Amino acid sequence: MKYITLLTFAVFFVSCQNVINEVTETDNYYLKTEKVSTGQKDYSNTFSVDPIAIDAENISLKELINTLFKNENIYFNIKNKKLLEKKIALNLSLKNNNSQSKKAVFNNILSALNLNKQFDSITIYDLKIIDTIQLRNYYSKEERPFRTEIYKSKDSDSISLKNVSLKDLSKLISENFNVIVNSDNIKVIVDYNFKVDNLNRLKKELKTNLGLELSDTNKKQDTYTISD
Known part of the structure; x- marks a missing residue:
């Protein structure tokens, strides 16, 4: 399996939110995460669903959960509800909408936002x-x-x-x-x-x-x- 990870910068401190700029590409998806531009007032977010593709200049964690896991039977236990409003800019293309690919993408996004995660049954x-x-x-x-x-x-x-x-x-x-x-x-x-x-x-x-x-x-x- 092809797996490329390019760490393009360190950690940014923006509005009390740390975001790591990173590009990850595998056989199943392409993901680029960036900090949200603080000087920009108008943002453009575009979505495709089959397969999932997101090109977002400013998207919240809540929107990402609703987009990635809309048809998945997964429960989200958010310890601090304010985390749902955390913002990130990203470009995502999935080759197909299988659960493992979506979880892998989501884990990378949570890491970029410096959030702790645990997945259990x-x-x-x-x-x-x-x-x-x-x-x-x-x-x-x-x-x-x-x-x-x-x-x-x-x-x-x-x-x-x-x-x-x-x-x-x-x-x-x-x-x-x-x-x-x-x-x-x-x-x-x-x-x-x-x-x-x-x-x-x-x-x-x-x-x-x-x-x-x-x-x-x-x-x-x-x-x-x-x-x-």
Whole structure:
């Protein structure tokens, strides 16, 4: 397989965003990444879909994810939502839209943006109520309408929840552990505090204290975890 990598410059410091200028060419794709021009007001981005080709002077990480993985069953766990607005200029041509080529391209783009990434096939859980009497002990005491409050401690890895639905609780567990937790329950609103250091301990806590169970669906989900 032909593989050429030309590192054309070092690291640029632009608007608190580091971008490495790099050209990578293989048998499956051509990719050139550059920093976004800071003095330019109008940008031109063009796209083709079959196969994917992008010529962009200013494109965000969010747009790239939506373009590259539109038809892929991949979950993206973005630790800092502001990362989705990171910008890059690039020229990309895929020979075909196979998953491996798109992942390879995306990994190179994340490296150019100096972002950390991890790709895993992770467990999917359903958050189920197994003891409604126990759960009632943690129902929110506030009158409707509720104002959801979530506090994260920097020192103790703990999260304090006030007026949080089970749906939002499932999202918080997903974001803080390497799992996916599903719940559509927006009617049950709880107050609760928990630590984010050990999933097995959290499972026991939820079951003992709240009457909730993280039920393994015996399914896996391909997942990108991205952080700065």
